[in-house]
Amino acid sequence: RALFLFLQVLSYHASAAEEETRELQVTAAAVVPSAQSLNLTDFSFSDFELSDFETTLCTIRMFTDLNLVQNFQMKHEV
Numbered sequence: 001r002a003l004f005l006f007l008q009v010l011s012y013h014a015s016a017a018e019e020e021t022r023e024l025q026v027t028a029a030a031v032v033p034s035a036q037s038l039n040l041t042d043f044s045f046s047d048f049e050l051s052d053f054e055t056t057l058c059t060i061r062m063f064t065d066l067n068l069v070q071n072f073q074m075k076h077e078v
Contacts, residue, residue: 005060005069020053032060
């Protein structure tokens, strides 16, 4: 499931280095941190200091928590 979300996020962005893609697949398959641990629930949250990798993890977490895949019937194919 996390891998599927990763692929959805990645498909939105036209390019990514192959090595970065593999690294994120492994991480996303293992565990995506909670919204609290990523500070997504803090009013003062800012993504300006996040790396591309951290931004993608935050995006996967938001997709998961908001049930976007199910609500918008996103296809599993990328």
